[in-house]
Amino acid sequence: MARPEKARRFLLYWMDGAVALLALSLSGLVVRLGVEGRLSVPHALAAEACLLGVLVPLPFLLRAAYDNRPRPTARLVLSGMAALGAVLLVPPSSNDVLGEGSWSMVAFLWLSAAVLFQPLWAALCMSAAVIVLTSAVVTVITGQPWQVVLPVQAFTAGVMVVAMWLWRWLWWTIRDAHESQEAKAGLAVAEERLRFARDLHDLLGHSLSVITLKSELAAKLATKDPGRAAREMADVRRLAGESLTEVQLAVDGYQGIDLHEELDGVCAALEAAGTRCTVEAGADDLSPGARALLAWVVREGATNVLKHSTATRCAIVIDGGVLEMRNDGVHGSPAAGGTGLRGLSERLAAVGGSLSAGPTSTGEFLLRAAVPA
Incomplete structure (x- = not known):
C-alpha cells in the first residue's frame, strides 16, 4: 500500500473515531435528559434519530469529499435536515449554555463536512449563515445576550471548518506530490x-x-x-x-559505461523521484571490466527501485569488488527476480562473480553484487 493511501486511511479512521466518541457523548446526554425527566421518551427518541441521521452518513460524506471534488448530494441535504432537527429538539437550558449547549455541536459537525462540498467562497458564506442562525436560536431559547452566545458559537464552528479544510488540503497535497514522483x-x-x-x-x-x-x-x-x-x-x-x-x-x-557517471545519473534520477540517495564508492582499484559490470548492476538496481518500490532512501556502497545497494521500499513478499537481474547474474557468474537480491531482516531490500578485482 502506498504511503499516501496509508495517510488517507489513517486520517479518515481518526475522524471516524472522533465521530464515534461524539456520538456516544451526545447519546449519553439524551439518555441523561430522559432519565432526569427533562425530555419525554418520544422527544428523546426523536432527538436520537436525528443524531444518527447526522452521524451515520458522515463517514461516507468525508470519504467522498477527500477522494474527489464532489457536488452536494441528497445524502448531504438529508443529514443537514437531521442536524437542524437535533438542535431544535434538544435546546440548551437557560443556565447551562456551555454544558448541555454542546448539543449544538451536531450542527457544526455537519457544517464541517458540508463545506467540503462547496467552493471556498460558498463555504465561508454557509459557515457565517449557520453560525448566525444557530446563535439566534440559542439566544431566543435561553435568553442569553447575543454578544455572549455568538462568539462561543463562531469560535467553535470556525475551528471545525478551518480544521476540515486544512486536513483535506494536506491530503490532496500529499497525493499530488506522490503522483508527481511516480510520473518522474x-x-x-x-x-x-x-x-x-x-x-x-x-x-x-x-x-x-x-x-x-x-x-x-x-x-x-x-x-x-x-x-x-x-x-x-x-x-x-x-x-x-x-x-x-x-x-x-x-x-x-x-x-563500457563509466561507473562514476552511472552513479551520478542514478542519484539524480532517484532524487528527482523523491528517493534520497547516498553513495560511497571505493572502486578505483578495479579493472575496467569489473567497473563496467558494477555500473550495469547500479543501473538495473536503480531501475527496479524506480519501477517496483516506494523507497524514500537508497544507499549504494562499493567496497573493492563488492557492491551493496539498499532501499527501504519493500512491501510484502517481493516477486521473483526479473529478466534484467537474471541476465546480470549470468554475466557475473561467467566471470566468477555473484549476484543476490532480496529483503533483509531490517526491512530493507538488498541488491548485492561481487566481481573479481
Whole structure:
C-alpha cells in the first residue's frame, strides 16, 4: 500500500473515531435528559434519530469529499435536515449554555463536512449563515445576550471548518506530490528505453532497409541474371556482417559505461523521484571490466527501485569488488527476480562473480553484487 493511501486511511479512521466518541457523548446526554425527566421518551427518541441521521452518513460524506471534488448530494441535504432537527429538539437550558449547549455541536459537525462540498467562497458564506442562525436560536431559547452566545458559537464552528479544510488540503497535497514522483520515475525509465530504441534504430534502420531491397532484387534476378543475383546476395551477406559488427560495438559501448557517471545519473534520477540517495564508492582499484559490470548492476538496481518500490532512501556502497545497494521500499513478499537481474547474474557468474537480491531482516531490500578485482 502506498504511503499516501496509508495517510488517507489513517486520517479518515481518526475522524471516524472522533465521530464515534461524539456520538456516544451526545447519546449519553439524551439518555441523561430522559432519565432526569427533562425530555419525554418520544422527544428523546426523536432527538436520537436525528443524531444518527447526522452521524451515520458522515463517514461516507468525508470519504467522498477527500477522494474527489464532489457536488452536494441528497445524502448531504438529508443529514443537514437531521442536524437542524437535533438542535431544535434538544435546546440548551437557560443556565447551562456551555454544558448541555454542546448539543449544538451536531450542527457544526455537519457544517464541517458540508463545506467540503462547496467552493471556498460558498463555504465561508454557509459557515457565517449557520453560525448566525444557530446563535439566534440559542439566544431566543435561553435568553442569553447575543454578544455572549455568538462568539462561543463562531469560535467553535470556525475551528471545525478551518480544521476540515486544512486536513483535506494536506491530503490532496500529499497525493499530488506522490503522483508527481511516480510520473518522474516513469519518465526516467521511459527516457532510458527511448534512448536505447533510438540507438538501435540509428544502427540498424538503414542497414536492414538496404538488405531488404537487395534481397528482393536478388529474388527477381535469380532466374534472369543468376550472376548479378549472386553478387547482390554477397552484398546482403556483407551488409549483415557489418550490421552485426555495429551491434556488437554498440553493446560493447553500453557495457563500457563509466561507473562514476552511472552513479551520478542514478542519484539524480532517484532524487528527482523523491528517493534520497547516498553513495560511497571505493572502486578505483578495479579493472575496467569489473567497473563496467558494477555500473550495469547500479543501473538495473536503480531501475527496479524506480519501477517496483516506494523507497524514500537508497544507499549504494562499493567496497573493492563488492557492491551493496539498499532501499527501504519493500512491501510484502517481493516477486521473483526479473529478466534484467537474471541476465546480470549470468554475466557475473561467467566471470566468477555473484549476484543476490532480496529483503533483509531490517526491512530493507538488498541488491548485492561481487566481481573479481
